[in-house]
Every structure is written in structure tokens, then in C-alpha cells.
Amino acid sequence: MRTAKFQLETLTCPSCIKKIETTLGKVKGVEEVNVLFNSSKVKTVFDENSVEADELKEKITKLGYPVISLKVS
Template sequence: MKTNLKTEDLTCPSCIKKIETGIGGTAGVSKVDVKFNLNKVTVEHDDTVTGDELKNTIEKLGYPVKSVKTSA
């Protein structure tokens, strides 16, 4: 599965590392791609991970999430 999250406040490359580390440690996540200049996070994961879980993790790291779209 793939989830695309539109975020806010991604202002620098260190934001990438913070999100990659925060989400990358989640069981079931296989790949995290953060584009800070587009305020976009793409996560590849199995069906044990939900978009809401990913959203909550990113928001706990301090980045508001505007939208979440998950596809098979």
C-alpha cells in the first residue's frame, strides 16, 4: 500500500530526517520518501499500517498534516 500525506511547515532538509526516522521505525513501513519543498510525504507500507497512524506520527513530530490519501 502507499499513503501520500500533504503536510505543512517542512522548511529544511533536517525535517526529512526527523520524519524518516519517526515513520521508518514503524512496523510494517517499508519506504519513506519526504519532499520538504513540496510538503509531501509518501510512505509504502503493508496493510497493518493506517493513514491515520502515519498522520498521528507526523503530527506528534510537530508537522501539521492537511490531507491523507491511501491507495492499494
């Protein structure tokens, strides 16, 4: 299992949280999704054998939330 932390440009409304959590939560291999509204960060725990962090980044970007930085550990 790996952890990816995404810094987003900005989250403008609380419904953004639900949108991101729902989308990433449906991805095979994603075990946990936490969206921090005030700091515009998304933390995911995922199985690197099923999905790559870049794929998750792409899904967030397609929702309309530009990713400024990504840290994987």
C-alpha cells in the same frame, strides 16, 4: 501493500526530512518513506495488515508537522 501520501503544512528545514524518515522508518510494516522538502509531501509504502495510514498521520503530527491532507491508494 498500500501507499499513503501526506500533504504537510510546511517543512522549514532539511533536518525535518531526516526526523520524519527516521520516525516512520521505525514503524512496523512501513517499507518505504520519501519526504519531498520543496512540496512538503511525505509518501509512504506500508503493509496495511501491520499499520494504518491514520497511525502514520498521528506520528507525523506528533513530530510537529500538521497534515493538511491524506490520500491512500
